[in-house]
Amino acid sequence: MTGRSSDAGVPDRTASRREFFKLLAASPLLGLASTGLPANWQRALAHEAERRATAGPAAPRCAECGSEMLQSLVQPQFGAGQDPVLPPQNAIEDQLKGQLVESPDDAINVWDFERAAHATNLAQHWDYLHMGVDDYETRRANREGFQRLMLRPRRLGGEAMTEIDTSVELYGRRWASPLFLCPVASLEAYHTEGESGAARAARPRDILQMQSHQSSQSYVEIAEARGEPHWFQIYTTPDWNVNKRVIDRVAGAGCPALVWTIDLLGGSNRELQRRTLAGEGYSSVLCQSCHQHHPDYLRPMRAGLEGPEGPRYPYTWDYIKRLKDASDMKLILKGIMTAEGAEQAIEHGADGIFVSNHGGRAVNSMWSSIDSLPEVVNAVRGRVPVFIDSGVRRGTDIFKAVALGADAVGIGRPYVWGLGAFGEDGVGKVIDLILAELRIAMRQTRTTSTDQITSRFVMEGKNPIMMRDNQFGFGL
Amino acid sequence: MQVASRVRFPVRFVVAVAAGLLLLAGSPAAAQPSNVDFTVSGTSTVRGWTCSVSGTARVTSGSSAPAPGFAAGVQSATLTVPVADFECPDETMTEHLMDAMKPAEFADITFRLDGYEASGDGAEASGALTIQAVTQPVSFPISLTPSGAGVTIAGEVGLDMTEYGVEPPVVLLGLLRVGPEIRIQFEGLVFP
Numbered sequence: 001m002t003g004r005s006s007d008a009g010v011p012d013r014t015a016s017r018r019e020f021f022k023l024l025a026a027s028p029l030l031g032l033a034s035t036g037l038p039a040n041w042q043r044a045l046a047h048e049a050e051r052r053a054t055a056g057p058a059a060p061r062c063a064e065c066g067s068e069m070l071q072s073l074v075q076p077q078f079g080a081g082q083d084p085v086l087p088p089q090n091a092i093e094d095q096l097k098g099q100l101v102e103s104p105d106d107a108i109n110v111w112d113f114e115r116a117a118h119a120t121n122l123a124q125h126w127d128y129l130h131m132g133v134d135d136y137e138t139r140r141a142n143r144e145g146f147q148r149l150m151l152r153p154r155r156l157g158g159e160a161m162t163e164i165d166t167s168v169e170l171y172g173r174r175w176a177s178p179l180f181l182c183p184v185a186s187l188e189a190y191h192t193e194g195e196s197g198a199a200r201a202a203r204p205r206d207i208l209q210m211q212s213h214q215s216s217q218s219y220v221e222i223a224e225a226r227g228e229p230h231w232f233q234i235y236t237t238p239d240w241n242v243n244k245r246v247i248d249r250v251a252g253a254g255c256p257a258l259v260w261t262i263d264l265l266g267g268s269n270r271e272l273q274r275r276t277l278a279g280e281g282y283s284s285v286l287c288q289s290c291h292q293h294h295p296d297y298l299r300p301m302r303a304g305l306e307g308p309e310g311p312r313y314p315y316t317w318d319y320i321k322r323l324k325d326a327s328d329m330k331l332i333l334k335g336i337m338t339a340e341g342a343e344q345a346i347e348h349g350a351d352g353i354f355v356s357n358h359g360g361r362a363v364n365s366m367w368s369s370i371d372s373l374p375e376v377v378n379a380v381r382g383r384v385p386v387f388i389d390s391g392v393r394r395g396t397d398i399f400k401a402v403a404l405g406a407d408a409v410g411i412g413r414p415y416v417w418g419l420g421a422f423g424e425d426g427v428g429k430v431i432d433l434i435l436a437e438l439r440i441a442m443r444q445t446r447t448t449s450t451d452q453i454t455s456r457f458v459m460e461g462k463n464p465i466m467m468r469d470n471q472f473g474f475g476l
Numbered sequence: 477m478q479v480a481s482r483v484r485f486p487v488r489f490v491v492a493v494a495a496g497l498l499l500l501a502g503s504p505a506a507a508q509p510s511n512v513d514f515t516v517s518g519t520s521t522v523r524g525w526t527c528s529v530s531g532t533a534r535v536t537s538g539s540s541a542p543a544p545g546f547a548a549g550v551q552s553a554t555l556t557v558p559v560a561d562f563e564c565p566d567e568t569m570t571e572h573l574m575d576a577m578k579p580a581e582f583a584d585i586t587f588r589l590d591g592y593e594a595s596g597d598g599a600e601a602s603g604a605l606t607i608q609a610v611t612q613p614v615s616f617p618i619s620l621t622p623s624g625a626g627v628t629i630a631g632e633v634g635l636d637m638t639e640y641g642v643e644p645p646v647v648l649l650g651l652l653r654v655g656p657e658i659r660i661q662f663e664g665l666v667f668p
Contacts, residue, residue, distance in 0.1 A: 102657075103634075120519040120655070191524035192565040286651045289568075290522060423517055423526050 097469045104422045104429035110393055110414040111468065111475055113430060117190065117420030118474075122286075124276045125189040129416055131272035132360040136473050138368075139360030142391025143476050145368030147464035149400045152457050154446040164442050165449040166435065168407060170385050171257070171330055171351070176206035177435055178402055178450060181427075182359075182389045182410040183233035183259065186299075188216030190420030196225035197419055201427035203227055205435075208408065210259055211301075218300035219250050229254035233334065235261055236319070241310025244326055246301060251327040259354060260323060263335025263362040265315055270361070320348040332387065335362070337372045339379035346383055353380055354387040359412050370401060374455075377405030391476075395437025402450055403458045509534050512629070512664030514557055518644075519655035527564040527573060531557035531585075533629065537668040543594040544620040545627030546668050553589035553603075555662065572645040572654075576637075582608040597621065601631070607640035623665060630663040 088094065098111035100119055107113055118126055132139035166177040181202055188194035194216045202209045203226045210231040211222055223229050232250040236243045247258065281287070313319060324331050332352030333345045342353050355376050357366045369390035380386055388401050389410035398409040411434065418426030442448065445457045468475035509532040517526045532555070539549025560579035564570040586606045590613075592599040602615035618631035637644055637656045644654040 103659075120521075120524060122522040125523065188565070189523060191526070192569070193524075193526050194565075197526070286522070286648055289648055290652070420524060423524050 096467060096475075098475065101421070104418070104425045107426075107429055107433065109433060110417060110430055113414065113417035113421045113426055114474060116422070116426075117417040121190055121420050124287075125420075127272050127276035128186075129184075129190070129413060129420075130473060131270055132364070132473065133269050133362065134271065134364030136360065136476075137364050138357055138362075138366040139391075139473065139476050140470070141366065141368040142357065142360055142370070143368075143393070144464035144466065145370040146391055146394075146397045146400060147466055148461050149370065149458050150461045151396065151399070151441065151445065152459055153444045154457075157446045161443065161446060162448050164439050166438060166442070168450050170208070170408060173256075175208055175408075177438065178398055178406070178408045179431065179434060179438070180208035180387075180408050180410045181210060181415050182412040183210040183212035183215075183261075184412050184416050185212045185214030186216050187212075187416065187419060190416055191423045193419065193423040195222045197424040198415060198427045199223075199226035199230065201415075201418075201424045201431065205428065205431050207431055210410070213246070213261075213301050214299055215301055216299070219253050219255065221300075223253060229256060231255065231257040231259055233259040233261055235264070236315075236323075238312045239310050240313055240322070241307060242305050243323075244310070245305045245307060247323070247326045247329070249301075251329055255329055257330040257332060257352075258323065258327065259332045259334050260320075261334045261358070262315075263337075263356060263358045266363075268358075268362050269364070317344050317348040320345065320350055324349050324351075332385075334387075336376060337366070337369065339375040342376045342379040346380065350384065352385045352387060354389070355406070356387075356389050356410075359390050370397075370404070373401060373404045373406060380405075393434075395434050395439070396441045398434065398438045399441040399445070399453060400458050402453045403455050405455075510626070510664055510666040512555060512662050512666070514660060514662045516562075516658055516660050518658040521651070521653045521655075525564070525569065525654075527562050527569070529557055529559075529562045531555060531561075531662075533664055533666045535666045535668055541592070541594060543592060543599045544597055545622040546620070548668075550589065550592065550668070555587040557585040559583060559585060572647055576642055576645050576654075578608065587614070592618075598631075605633075605635070605640075607637075608642055610640040612639060626665045626667040628663065628665050630661075632659055632661040634659045 094112075095108070098115035099106070099108065100115045101107045101112045102116075104113075107116075118130075167174050168178045169175070181198055187198060191197055193200075195211060196217055199209055199222050201207075208231065209222075209226065210233050211219060212233050213235045215222070219232060232255045234243065234246060250258070313322060320331065320333070330351040331349070332354050333341075333350045334354035334356050335358065336342050336345060336353050336355055337357060345353055353376060355369050355373050357363065357369050360366070369388050373386070373388055377386055385407040386405060387408045387410060388406040389412060392398065392401070392409055392411050393414055401409045411430070414434070415427045415430050418428075418430035420426070422429070442453070445453070447453045447457065470476055512531050512533045513528065514531050515526055515528045517524065519525070533553065534556075535546075535553045536551045537546055537548050538551040539546075541549045543550060558579075559577045559582060560574070562570065562573055562577070564573055588604045588606075589601055590603040592601045598617055598619040600615060601618045602613065604611050605614045612635075614633055614635065616631055616633040618629055621628040621630075635658060637658055644656050646653050
């Protein structure tokens with residue numbers, strides 16, 4: 001690695017050569033001597049003379065290194081009486097590392113919210129959201145999977161582009177876009193508005209929302225904030241009666257769909273969580289005070305489920321029927337990553353397949369969700385909707401997933417970054433940014449509705465193009 | 477004559493009342509208090525937070541500068557927030573807020589409109605914001621949307637609590653510190 005400081009003493013031969021020709025071009029003796037010069041010298045001199053003839057005022061130079069500055073980096077000239085509002089000096093760094101924005105309106109992309117949420121949240125909370133398992137390989141694979149896919153644009157068409165329609169239909173209900181909010185645990189850890197804040201941002205934008213079983217707020221609280229029932233994600237426990245009570249509670253509140261997470265049934269190695277809770281852990285004064293983690297504390301969706309113990313059925317494919325028979329809700333299996341899994345799930349009655357590796361939080365060395373999507377879609381053969389999450393950060397990611405057959409595409413961390421930074425307004429801006437990016441991708445491919453987005457618009461590149469700074473897992 | 481005088485008196489009375497009503501119609505309308513919802517958001521070293529409160533707005537119409545929903549302009553406007561009514565997500569947070577805001581000494585937060593410049597669907601409002609008896613000039617954009625007989629006003633303003641002498645709460649031996657920058661958002665239906 002060569003740092004900038006060590007570059008200072010290395011002569012730039014290209015720059016020196018150009019300086020030499022500039023000197024010659026300005027010389028009054030040029031006309032006498034130029035005919036005797038080598039051809040490539042003459043071309044260079046002619047080019048430099050042309051540059052001098054067409055150039056405006058001399059380009060400004062960097063005060064430190066003396067090089068000419070690109071016009072894009074030059075400060076604009078201000079007229080008399082005009083406020084000199086200078087552009088930021090570190091825009092490139094902010095673009096590749098995320099900017100510590102002070103308002104949702106200042107955010108340019110979702111990683112600006114990552115920086116802001118990191119700066120304003122408790123380290124332990126942040127670590128919980130940020131962590132992947134083991135060495136973060138699955139988290140990185142999720143981003144690389146999307147970055148390996150390239151768009152194949154369409155520049156012109158036979159007729160004018162019509163209005164872009166991003167809507168999709170799921171189980172007879174039409175939503176404004178394929179984008180949905182994934183279930184994420186404990187949202188009050190990042191902002192007191194919690195899941196309700198996300199609901200208030202999602203509802204007016206007609207964005208589907210899935211509540212985590214580990215939520216900070218109850219189903220009813222969130223549904224009230226949203227103004228309509230939302231979907232619920234369940235972590236089943238061995239005791240069937242407990243699961244049945246949870247199902248009865250959300251079904252009774254009008255929940256139309258149950259999302260069963262099956263990718264953590266085998267456990268996960270969450271090393272960062274263990275490190276960040278080293279020492280007193282939840283017993284610390286801070287945790288005890290803020291979380292009210294007193295001995296009888298239970299999260300809202302785990303409280304009030306007391307009753308007689310029930311049978312402890314094994315987690316086999318038959319469990320799908322058991323869950324389906326427990327209510328009228330649609331049942332979606334979350335965590336399917338293979339064709340075999342999808343085939344079995346549908347055979348046993350699943351109403352939807354959710355392609356997910358839990359945002360890289362379940363198993364390490366996993367292939368990315370977007371990489372596994374095509375084989376799952378092939379196995380599903382359109383029989384049920386296919387959902388996907390894990391690594392979705394951009395509107396182009398939504399486009400790519402839809403192109404490969406997903407019916408709906410979820411974000412997790414990005415909207416929690418928005419929530420953690422600015423509450424409801426942050427979530428709203430995250431959604432708006434991603435959907436604006438999706439619309440650009442649709443215009444660039446001349447697709448005016450989501451059903452026009454097919455695999456013809458994407459191709460696989462050899463390597464992922466990773467431009468963002470990913471030190472310590474930021475920017476993933 | 478007596479009959480006539482009996483008749484003339486009510487006529488004079490009616491004329492006087494009518495004249496008074498005409499004068500009233502030509503003068504600024506009396507301010508009516510309207511409910512306005514406020515949310516205050518900020519940061520801490522633990523997480524973001526939002527507390528809310530319902531306040532009042534008194535708007536008196538009549539000015540030379542019309543604004544959306546206020547054809548005759550706005551002569552004066554005052555927003556008042558009763559500090560003791562603030563509600564945070566949990567009682568502990570509300571207690572910390574009350575400790576900082578001292579409602580027994582400083583019952584209200586007030587904003588008094590000094591001027592405005594109408595533009596598009598709203599205006600740039602400027603005025604004086606008073607918190608804990610410290611008054612500072614502020615200006616912020618406000619949206620004005622005619623809605624039935626009233627006008628929905630909405631806007632937000634950011635400020636630094638310490639500029640008003642408010643010490644951001646520090647609790648749990650400094651483990652939790654509230655950031656000094658807060659954002660106040662408001663929305664309500666007012667009647668010109």
